[in-house]
Amino acid sequence: MPILESAVYVEMEVLSPYKEATEVIIGAGGEPLRLCYQCGICTGTCPWNLVRSFIVRRIMHEAQLGATDFGNEQVWLCATCRACVQRCPRGVEIIDVMRAVRRAVVSLGIGIVPDALRISAKNIAGAGNPLGEAPEKRADWAKDLGLKKFSPGTEILYFPCCIPAYDPDVKKVSQATATILNKLGVDFGILGSEERCCGEAIRKAGYEDTFQSLAQSNIAAFNDNGVKTVVVSSPHCYHTFKNEYPELGGKFKVIHIT
Ligand code: SF4
Ligand code: SF4
Structure with missing residues (x-):
């Protein structure tokens, strides 16, 4: 040659x-x-x-x-x-x-998923939250606030997502948000155990199937309950509800609490 x-x-x-x-x-x-x-x-x-x-x-x-x-x-x-x-x-x-x-x-399976991410992904897929907490405890943060469950006709759904729902320190965020909405006289409710992680972060981590499952579950819960407007605490929820759920059929007005 x-x-x-x-x-x-x-x-x-x-x-x-x-x-x-x-x-x-x-x-x-x-x-x-x-x-x-x-x-x-x-x-x-x-x-x-x-x-x-x-x-x-x-x-x-x-x-x-x-x-x-x-x-x-x-x-x-x-x-x-x-x-x-x-x-x-x-x-x-x-x-x-x-x-x-x-x-x-x-x-x-062509590389190594870090242990912490692998455990969080398993918890999200199984329990609907990265901490692996029981779904039936998802509304415990609100138990002393006298909040109502969202039902058709309620004006706004407040969606705290996982960490403000379960983490002992960050619960203060969801509790303060609900207190503010109450003091403003806003007609709102929560979905409690019907809510799942919004899925935004786990999608960016590469777990597309898990995201699709979470999104479909949340969209079905929103539609079944007649949700039109969602108030969120997390920028992750805001982004995915506003920019990613619509292409899966979930079209709702989204407002960040700030
Ligand atoms: S998105 Fe942010 S963290 Fe990621 S590569 Fe770009 S600048 Fe760095
Ligand atoms: S800034 Fe854009 S074009 Fe430049 S190296 Fe990064 S990705 Fe490539």
Whole structure:
């Protein structure tokens, strides 16, 4: 083989060693990675780099080349804050790529899911909350407040979600919110044990099937009870109810308490 042809052959082997890895990531929703032209602005923007190294540009490049290390802890670092997306000159939906890599790990078992996440995911799938608490205790935070259960005709559903419903310290948030709504004379109710985790965070962690199940359960509960307007405490609930549930058939007015 002539020297030049041989050199080209070797270079192509290095550039795209595992093309199927790129296809797996794109198939899991990582299509935006094709737009990245490696400027590195995302790395300079990511707040992780104030405390440790996290080269977002390299993750994008490795995904383009099919060289993603699915077992690397960096797969799980992105906190999905969107700061990099807002500054990317190519409009790359970087979070979609991160989520796609995680989906590949979770659905194909080709990497290591951190223990804490694996336990939370199991709890969410089984009990509807990341703490593994009993669903029938979900309304315990409200037991001394005299709140009514939401029923058709009630104006507003207050949806505290998991941590404000169960965590002994964060319960103060849901209790204070209900107290404010009561003092304002708002006609509202809660769903208690009919409520499930909104699913926003577990979806970004790559557990798409779990998200779909949670969303369908919440949408059915909202529809069965005639919910039209939901007030939330969590930005996760706000985002997913407003931007993700509608494509699954859940169309409700969403208001964040702030
Ligand atoms: S800012 Fe956008 S184009 Fe630049 S490296 Fe990051 S993802 Fe790629
Ligand atoms: S979305 Fe992820 S990668 Fe982008 S700045 Fe935030 S933490 Fe960093």
